Amino acid sequence: MENIEIAGVLTDVADLLELQGANPFRIRAYRNAAQTVEEHGTPLRKLVDGGADLTDLPGIGKDMAQHIGELVKSGRLTLLSRLAEEIPLSLIELTRLPGLGAKRTRRLWTELGVETIAELESAAKESRIEALAGFGKKTQDKILVAIDRYRHRQGRMKLGDADQHVQPLVEYMRGHETVREIEVAGSYRRRKDTVGDIDLLVVAVEPGAVTEHFVAYPDVRKVQSSGATRSSVILSSGLQVDLRIVRPESYGAALVYFTGSKEHNVKLRTRAVRRGLRISEYGVFRGGEEPDDNDDPWVGEFVTGSNEAEVYGVVELDWIPPELRENRGEIEAAERHVLPPLLVLGDIRGDLQMHSAWSDGKETIETMLEACAARGYEYFAITDHSKALAMTGGLDTAKLREQWVEMAEVADRHSEIRLLRGMEVDILVDGRLDLEDEMLAELDIVLVSVHSRFDLDPAEQTERILKAIQHPQVNVLAHPTGRQINRRDPMQFDLDAVLQCAKDNGVAVEINAHPDRLDLNDVHVIQAREHGCSFVISTDAHRVSDLDLMRYGVEQARRGWLEKQHVWNALPYEILTRLLEKGL
DNA sequence: GCCGTTTTCGGCCCGACTGTTTTCAGTCG
Numbered sequence: 001m002e003n004i005e006i007a008g009v010l011t012d013v014a015d016l017l018e019l020q021g022a023n024p025f026r027i028r029a030y031r032n033a034a035q036t037v038e039e040h041g042t043p044l045r046k047l048v049d050g051g052a053d054l055t056d057l058p059g060i061g062k063d064m065a066q067h068i069g070e071l072v073k074s075g076r077l078t079l080l081s082r083l084a085e086e087i088p089l090s091l092i093e094l095t096r097l098p099g100l101g102a103k104r105t106r107r108l109w110t111e112l113g114v115e116t117i118a119e120l121e122s123a124a125k126e127s128r129i130e131a132l133a134g135f136g137k138k139t140q141d142k143i144l145v146a147i148d149r150y151r152h153r154q155g156r157m158k159l160g161d162a163d164q165h166v167q168p169l170v171e172y173m174r175g176h177e178t179v180r181e182i183e184v185a186g187s188y189r190r191r192k193d194t195v196g197d198i199d200l201l202v203v204a205v206e207p208g209a210v211t212e213h214f215v216a217y218p219d220v221r222k223v224q225s226s227g228a229t230r231s232s233v234i235l236s237s238g239l240q241v242d243l244r245i246v247r248p249e250s251y252g253a254a255l256v257y258f259t260g261s262k263e264h265n266v267k268l269r270t271r272a273v274r275r276g277l278r279i280s281e282y283g284v285f286r287g288g289e290e291p292d293d294n295d296d297p298w299v300g301e302f303v304t305g306s307n308e309a310e311v312y313g314v315v316e317l318d319w320i321p322p323e324l325r326e327n328r329g330e331i332e333a334a335e336r337h338v339l340p341p342l343l344v345l346g347d348i349r350g351d352l353q354m355h356s357a358w359s360d361g362k363e364t365i366e367t368m369l370e371a372c373a374a375r376g377y378e379y380f381a382i383t384d385h386s387k388a389l390a391m392t393g394g395l396d397t398a399k400l401r402e403q404w405v406e407m408a409e410v411a412d413r414h415s416e417i418r419l420l421r422g423m424e425v426d427i428l429v430d431g432r433l434d435l436e437d438e439m440l441a442e443l444d445i446v447l448v449s450v451h452s453r454f455d456l457d458p459a460e461q462t463e464r465i466l467k468a469i470q471h472p473q474v475n476v477l478a479h480p481t482g483r484q485i486n487r488r489d490p491m492q493f494d495l496d497a498v499l500q501c502a503k504d505n506g507v508a509v510e511i512n513a514h515p516d517r518l519d520l521n522d523v524h525v526i527q528a529r530e531h532g533c534s535f536v537i538s539t540d541a542h543r544v545s546d547l548d549l550m551r552y553g554v555e556q557a558r559r560g561w562l563e564k565q566h567v568w569n570a571l572p573y574e575i576l577t578r579l580l581e582k583g584l
Numbered sequence: 585g586c587c588g589t590t591t592t593c594g595g596c597c598c599g600a601c602t603g604t605t606t607t608c609a610g611t612c613g
Binding site (some may be wrong): 023024025026027029030032033058059060061062063064082087098100103104133134135136138139142166179186196198201225226227228229230232242244256258260262264266268270272273278279280281282297430506 | 585586587590591595596597598599600601602603604605609610611613
């Protein structure tokens with residue numbers, strides 16, 4: 001059982017407890033434990049098998065350790081089975097609908113017998129929901145809209161897609177004369193690989209006018225709510241955008257608050273409370289009564305709030321880059337002034353995976369060269385597919401030799417950038433490589449990757465990849481898990497074993513920067529770093545414009561705490577080529 | 585259910601908006 005599955009079970013328990021009306025702090029304990037499990041680098045089953053004490057992990061106490069142990073050993077959890085006898089598991093899905101929480105869902109179940117989305121839809125269409133006390137016609141209508149939207153757009157939007165919708169909106173909002181500051185907060189600012197909703201934060205002198213301007217944005221399909229400080233709309237893409245308008249003195253505090261993550265904020269506030277301070281989206285306050293539901297949030301002495309660094313400063317922390325705000329140790333590092341100097345886009349000296357028209361790319365080698373040179377790169381690699389990928393026009397030995405002739409000619413015409421002769425060689429189903437050894441030896445850089453049989457039994461898949469990366473000519477394991485966000489799940493295999501093997505054999509692991517892949521992801525990057533791996537960040541470009549996707553890879557690297565020295569293509573050409581020769 | 589450089593008991597982050605409400609519950613982020 002993988003960590004993500006264990007976390008899923010603990011989350012199910014939390015949801016069922018919530019439907020039961022259990023102690024909210026007990027519920028939170030299960031959610032906290034789920035987060036710890038999901039983000040833990042190595043599989044917990046290994047820790048359990050090794051007899052490690054799980055209660056050393058944050059948020060894992062005696063009970064949680066026992067639950068995890070049971071899950072690892074039997075794949076089942078008695079507690080969950082017992083809860084599921086009392087409350088249908090299918091209700092969990094209902095609570096995912098916006099507007100339906102645990103309490104309303106429970107009432108729909110007990111009073112109307114609703115257990116599934118389909119039954120909920122029938123109940124709404126038959127006007128049985130508006131007849132319940134405390135529910136009304138509007139609530140019933142909202143439920144129908146929510147069901148429709150749920151079916152239309154499952155899951156989260158890819159970060160790259162979100163950028164397409166968000167950038168024009170930001171430009172539009174910036175165009176309003178009363179907007180002083182504007183920033184997109186939330187997981188978008190943290191550069192998470194997918195985003196749920198968009199949180200737009202604005203400082204403006206006339207909130208009313210800005211709100212009107214916002215809801216009048218041409219791409220708005222539906223206005224969900226609209227108030228003095230907060231409005232929410234759905235764009236035609238289905239993306240929800242929440243606008244928050246704050247005063248200048250609160251801008252930094254609001255940025256912290258709405259950038260999150262939730263777990264990061266909780267820790268930050270707890271830290272403030274210990275110092276007799278209260279951090280809200282309005283600022284940092286000292287003293288004063290805790291504001292109740294309808295109280296003025298401005299009670300107490302206003303300490304600071306206009307900029308982020310000061311908010312962190314009053315709780316004795318260095319400013320933390322948004323990409324790190326996931327409660328993965330960044331607060332502790334900020335306290336000790338040891339936050340890493342994260343990689344930046346400007347550190348990148350070359351791009352080590354791209355395709356040309358020789359296989360499935362759209363451009364000539366020379367066009368790609370000129371585009372790379374225009375981006376100021378010191379070097380780049382052409383890495384077309386090998387012959388197993390027939391549909392991409394993968395190159396066989398004869399074609400590859402022909403390509404080398406053209407590469408040499410192009411390189412002769414250009415001294416401004418170094419061209420590395422590379423290939424993305426397919427890992428065949430038995431772990432052999434799709435190119436002869438003598439050809440591999442003549443390449444400057446050899447990438448290997450899986451493009452077939454993603455469904456292999458995990459043990460076989462692991463063996464296949466291990467065999468491939470132990471080949472002495474291999475330099476980079478490209479898109480290691482094979483995932484395509486919202487389209488194809490990562491392959492099942494022992495990533496830990498592969499990472500260790502890569503490290504031992506001088507093979508770098510790729511962060512594929514394409515926003516459809518982002519593979520390795522942030523959590524895997526942290527995991528790979530713990531194994532001591534080196535990294536390559538590549539765009540996998542198939543056309544010139546794809547070269548600009550590099551920033552997405554750098555963002556995920558930052559989320560994985562990477563610095564310049566961890567990344568091969570942030571190193572000078574001379575050092576890179578030495579690493580590629582693997583000391584042979 | 586977890587946790588402790590104030591604590592092994594008593595805390596656990598905070599506020600806005602909506603809808604159905606005569607004073608507030610539920611939900612969300």
